[in-house]
Amino acid sequence: MPDRLRPAPYPISPGGHFRGMLEVDLNTVLTDPALNSCYPCRYLPGIDSSPFTYRQTFFSFRMTDRHFNLRLLLAALLWCALVGLSFAWNLYQAHVQRQTLAIETARSFFEQILITRSWNARHEGVYARVTPDTQPNPYLKVPNRDLRCSEDLCLTLINPAFMTRQIAGIAQHRNGVQFHITSLKPIRPENEPTPWEAEALRQFEQGLAEKGEIFGERYRYMAPLYTENACLKCHKEQGYEKGDVRGGISVTLPHIARIPFVELTVSHLAIGLGGLLILLVMGHLLEVYHRQLREQANIDALxxxxxxxxxxxxxxxxxxxxxxxxxxxxxxxxxxxxxxxxxxxxxxxxxxxxxxxxxxxxxxxxxxxxxxxxxxxxxxxxxxxxxxxxxxxxxxxxxxxxxxxxxxxxxxxxxxxxxxxxxxxxxxxxxxxxxxxxxxxxxxxxxxxxxxxxxxxxxxxx
Ligand SMILES: Nc1nc2c(ncn2[C@@H]2O[C@H](COP(=O)(O)OP(=O)(O)OP(=O)(O)O)[C@@H](O)[C@H]2O)c(=O)[nH]1
Known part of the structure; x- marks a missing residue:
């Protein structure tokens, strides 16, 4: 075998090149012709191979790969951050929409009650037949509250408050929606406010227009009732004047739209992982094409x-x-x-x-x-x-x-x-x-x- 093809003695000597793992490897490669042949960079066209630049080449080649991988990692992190942001934004939007839907539903119920009460007040109360469910209102102290029309027909006056209670009973029975007419100075003891309602009524007196909040799976809403001329007939003796907050009606919705947490999580996980996969595949293909291009630039096509x-x-x-x-x-x-x-x-x-x-x-x-x-x-x-x-x-x-x-x-x-x-x-x-x-x-x-x-x-x- 000619000298030039014979492996030279392996030149690692203790203390010789042990300045660092990488340098040992490179110096060994540089000084040992036999190992030179093992060094993969030598086979890569476009790779510098002088001793000094060899080291540089090793680094720069590795750095190129490292830079590429770093960019890929950054792109992946950016993608994850984007998907995370999208998840947070969608979650927030779902929460806002849920709140909006709940308050608008409750407002709508409240408005319906107000319209009905207004109709009742316009007629200064309406008479209804006395039945086991509709007994004369003992707290309604007005003349001609009860009328006996015949032997089997007795009528009693239903004022707006009485009517609201009756409608509340029907609403709760039909779809679980609760209305509660209440006041800080209730005539009827059952109209005593709950602590939350009392707090809301006090805030209404300070000028708050309405109040609503989610609690558990339910939503509670309350808005004030202002004293009108028609109300003074019954409520003047309580000291109310026109425009005063006389009380309020709370509306409790039994169910509100739930936040699609699971759906959002699953869809964002799918989008995130799918994107990452595409990123990885594209990154890998790009890296391969880039290497091929680098190699082809140094190869004679024929x-x-x-x-x-x-x-x-x-x-x-x-x-x-x-x-x-x-x-x-x-x-x-x-x-x-x-x-x-x-x-x-x-x-x-x-x-x-x-x-x-x-x-x-x-x-x-x-x-x-x-x-x-x-x-x-x-x-x-x-x-x-x-x-x-x-x-x-x-x-x-x-x-x-x-x-x-x-x-x-x-x-x-x-x-x-x-x-x-x-x-x-x-x-x-x-x-x-x-x-x-x-x-x-x-x-x-x-x-x-x-x-x-x-x-x-x-x-x-x-
Ligand atoms: N087929 C082919 N021929 C090529 C290519 N490149 C150069 N040649 C031919 O190579 C020939 C070189 O001719 P010369 O430089 O005269 O040399 P030679 O005929 O080999 O004579 P000596 O070198 O003196 O022995 C020319 O005819 C070129 O056309 C190629 O890529 N393909």
Missing amino acids: TGVSNRRYFTGHLEQEWRRGRRGQQPLTLILCDIDHFKAYNDTFGHPAGDQCLRQVAQALQGKLGRGGDFCARYGGEEFALVLPNTSGSELQTFAEELRQIVISLNIPHPSNAGGVVTISLGVATDEGSCPGAETLIQHADRALYLAKQKGRNRVEIHPA
């Missing part, structure tokens, strides 16, 4: 090896890396012999296929992660071999030449009858002022190989 853009950027980085680490760097330029003639003989599509085969064969020969093969020009390929030099290079280059011959692609214009390549090899062991010079050296060697008859390896003198 041959599948790295393109010129990748080569130019990465040769420079490898050169700097080699210089810093005092490691040699080798560049091999390979050119298919008489390729114009091949195209002319078999046509362009066959020429493309030949390029693909040669490129893949060359790339397949590279064993280490640090090496890479790029399409340098039309039918020209460049192989970059970091940390490589010495006599083994000649052998390696010969192997490359042989592997193309062994593809056995017919080429009548070539001496051997098959497609061959010429190779120019140059190594920088510290003498080249830049990567450009290394290219010039390899190019000169390639030119020499062509001059000397093609299908051969020429090594630029160190």
